[in-house]
Amino acid sequence: MRQSDFTSALATLQPSTQDWLRTARNLVRYAGDDGSYRDVESYLKKAKLL
Structure with a gap:
């Protein structure tokens, strides 16, 4: 595996x-x-999301 494999996989994630x-x-x-x-x-509450 190379860094480009990780970069490519990360680009497809949500x-x-x-x-x-x-x-x-x-x-x-x-x-x-x-x-x-x-x-x-x-x-x-601390993050003001509630």
């Missing part, structure tokens, strides 16, 4: 972070208040 954060935001909002998403909720 970042999934935004999709994951949208899903996490919905889970925090609608999953109830059992505390299982407390860390995610803190991050989303």
Whole structure:
């Protein structure tokens, strides 16, 4: 494998972070208040995404 193989593969990928954060935001909002998403909720608030 060469660097050009990695570069080529990276060019075809789509970042999934935004999709994951949208899903996490919905889970925090609608999953109830059992505390299982407390860390995610803190991050989303700090990042002003919630």
